[in-house]
Amino acid sequence: MSASVGGLNMGDVIIQLLFLLLVILLVIGIVSLVVMCIKRNKRISQLEEKIDKLQSEKDK
Known part of the structure; x- marks a missing residue:
């Protein structure tokens, strides 16, 4: 006999x-x-954005 709770097998739960x-x-x-x-x-x-800023500062 398997353990069951309220008609449900414990394995199913x-x-x-x-x-x-x-x-x-x-x-x-x-x-x-x-x-x-x-x-x-x-x-x-x-x-x-940082790279673009550094490139624009370098080009000045």
Whole structure:
């Protein structure tokens, strides 16, 4: 006889929790990736602005 809670097998509950955790981790991973890309693009833009400023000062 298997352990059950309210007609659900414990194995089923554990599998459902694991899939829920997997979905949550996937969402967190995607959000983190988007945030990292945005920060990277912002840093690249700042570097480009600094390079342009230095080139314009050099040309004077």
